[in-house]
Amino acid sequence: MHAIEGAAARSGAPSGLRERKKRRTRDTLIRSALELFARKGYERTTVDEIAEAAEVSQRTFFRYFANKEEVALAMQTAVDDLFLATLRSRPAAEAPLPALRGAVLGTWDGARAVIEAVVPLELFLCTYRLIESTPQLLAARLRSLSEVEELLALEIARREGLDPRTDPRPHVLVAAFAGVMRVTTRAWGERGEGGLDDLRELTVAYLDQLGPALAENWRA
Amino acid sequence: MHAIEGAAARSGAPSGLRERKKRRTRDTLIRSALELFARKGYERTTVDEIAEAAEVSQRTFFRYFANKEEVALAMQTAVDDLFLATLRSRPAAEAPLPALRGAVLGTWDGARAVIEAVVPLELFLCTYRLIESTPQLLAARLRSLSEVEELLALEIARREGLDPRTDPRPHVLVAAFAGVMRVTTRAWGERGEGGLDDLRELTVAYLDQLGPALAENWRA
DNA sequence: CGGCCAATTGGCAGGCACTGACATAATTCT
DNA sequence: AGAATTATGTCAGTGCCTGCCAATTGGCCG
Numbered sequence: 001m002h003a004i005e006g007a008a009a010r011s012g013a014p015s016g017l018r019e020r021k022k023r024r025t026r027d028t029l030i031r032s033a034l035e036l037f038a039r040k041g042y043e044r045t046t047v048d049e050i051a052e053a054a055e056v057s058q059r060t061f062f063r064y065f066a067n068k069e070e071v072a073l074a075m076q077t078a079v080d081d082l083f084l085a086t087l088r089s090r091p092a093a094e095a096p097l098p099a100l101r102g103a104v105l106g107t108w109d110g111a112r113a114v115i116e117a118v119v120p121l122e123l124f125l126c127t128y129r130l131i132e133s134t135p136q137l138l139a140a141r142l143r144s145l146s147e148v149e150e151l152l153a154l155e156i157a158r159r160e161g162l163d164p165r166t167d168p169r170p171h172v173l174v175a176a177f178a179g180v181m182r183v184t185t186r187a188w189g190e191r192g193e194g195g196l197d198d199l200r201e202l203t204v205a206y207l208d209q210l211g212p213a214l215a216e217n218w219r220a
Numbered sequence: 221m222h223a224i225e226g227a228a229a230r231s232g233a234p235s236g237l238r239e240r241k242k243r244r245t246r247d248t249l250i251r252s253a254l255e256l257f258a259r260k261g262y263e264r265t266t267v268d269e270i271a272e273a274a275e276v277s278q279r280t281f282f283r284y285f286a287n288k289e290e291v292a293l294a295m296q297t298a299v300d301d302l303f304l305a306t307l308r309s310r311p312a313a314e315a316p317l318p319a320l321r322g323a324v325l326g327t328w329d330g331a332r333a334v335i336e337a338v339v340p341l342e343l344f345l346c347t348y349r350l351i352e353s354t355p356q357l358l359a360a361r362l363r364s365l366s367e368v369e370e371l372l373a374l375e376i377a378r379r380e381g382l383d384p385r386t387d388p389r390p391h392v393l394v395a396a397f398a399g400v401m402r403v404t405t406r407a408w409g410e411r412g413e414g415g416l417d418d419l420r421e422l423t424v425a426y427l428d429q430l431g432p433a434l435a436e437n438w439r440a
Numbered sequence: 441c442g443g444c445c446a447a448t449t450g451g452c453a454g455g456c457a458c459t460g461a462c463a464t465a466a467t468t469c470t
Numbered sequence: 471a472g473a474a475t476t477a478t479g480t481c482a483g484t485g486c487c488t489g490c491c492a493a494t495t496g497g498c499c500g
Contacts, residue, residue: 018447018496046485057450062487096438135363137394138388142366143359146402168407168426173433179395182366206388206389210434213393216315218380237492238467238476277479282458324452 027118029054038126042134042212069140083107096156100177108200132189149178181200247338249274253291258346262354289360300368303327316376328420352409369398
């Protein structure tokens with residue numbers, strides 16, 4: 001049950017009053033954790049402190065999140081889910097690369113709402129930089145992204161009617177695309193400041209460099 | 221001092237008798253660890269067991285490796301160092317993408333010697349699959365690769381006489397390239413069997429798919 | 441409304457990764 | 471050979487994470 005929620009938070013909850021409370025507890029844990037991380041750093045924050053701030057026991061924390069990393073990455077995972085949903089809603093006629101490009105830009109537009117339903121945007125931005133600068137979190141984030149990549153490749157293969165076991169193009173395309181996206185968000189984070197709008201602009205700029213970068217002669 | 225060894229094992233050690241003993245201890249720790257991992261799995265192997273198998277104390281283990289992940293990834297790191305060295309020895313006239321492609325193929329040729337100086341090749345291959353299938357190790361591996369990517373981008377920028385802060389092409393190229401390499405080695409690992417020669421073939425096949433995958437129309 | 445069923449939570453004990461501090465042993469240098 | 475440096479061992483302690491069982495809570499039906 002937790003696995004389902006963790007992979008992709010169902011939007012249409014058929015739930016009653018109980019589910020609402022669980023969601024509130026979860027959101028409170030995320031908010032408490034991210035605030036503590038931003039204030040004291042990731043490693044200098046203990047799970048006990050997070051649980052206490054959210055007024056639950058440590059044991060309950062671990063029923064909502066498999067480990068300390070997961071709560072730190074919770075909002076990024078939410079954005080990833082949004083990205084996947086956006087890609088799936090793209091017109092079937094679109095070619096693979098334009099579909100990915102369009103989905104990513106659409107995601108940056110819609111991410112604000114998803115984020116602010118749980119935490120202030122500023123706190124999300126702080127967390128973003130924290131992940132990049134905390135080895136353990138960066139590792140977990142990259143692993144999470146590799147899972148997203150696999151889903152993206154499967155979706156691209158489905159759109160094109162290909163068997164991803166036979167044709168390597170879906171995986172190759174997604175790998176190259178995801179690599180560029182990582183570099184993009186990384187450069188965005190290093191700029192220190194800048195909101196989601198800046199990220200949108202940078203995404204366009206970097207994606208447009210893919211062709212030139214693969215060209216043989218860079219002086220041309 | 222450990223940081224230096226960890227980042228890139230110096231080939232020309234100006235060492236005496238002491239350095240040799242340290243290297244022996246380190247190699248023994250790696251071998252003991254990888255054998256235990258292959259036999260019992262990564263999580264079911266404790267650091268105490270590794271230390272005991274190598275006949276040192278647990279505390280000494282942590283003086284050679286910052287954490288349990290690092291010993292599991294030690295051989296991959298050695299291959300990464302070889303890859304960087306191979307790229308640096310490429311002719312300056314070569315364009316970026318051919319240089320990367322040539323370096324990777326050269327690395328697969330030379331990797332055997334580097335590996336077998338420490339562990340049997342078969343054990344390395346086992347470890348490879350273990351990393352892919354162990355979430356914690358995969359995360360650490362991906363983070364390590366992202367550091368390699370950064371060094372690659374700096375080297376490409378240097379070769380082309382560019383400032384990587386101004387021109388995004390080095391980072392973009394390396395990101396796309398590294399993404400394809402990840403997919404390649406992953407597909408190789410999923411095939412279950414196959415040695416380094418098969419990996420070499422697969423690398424060529426996947427890299428040749430980069431252009432087609434980025435093309436607009438896949439039916440052409 | 442009362443009470444049963446299922447799900448959520450808390451508390452406790454314990455394993456394991458990892459670290460700092462200090463003592464001991466081994467190398468190297470003079 | 472003795473002094474200085476460096477590697478190693480031991481010990482205690484913190485923090486992440488898990489299994490287990492008891493207690494509480496929410497949902498449902500008679």
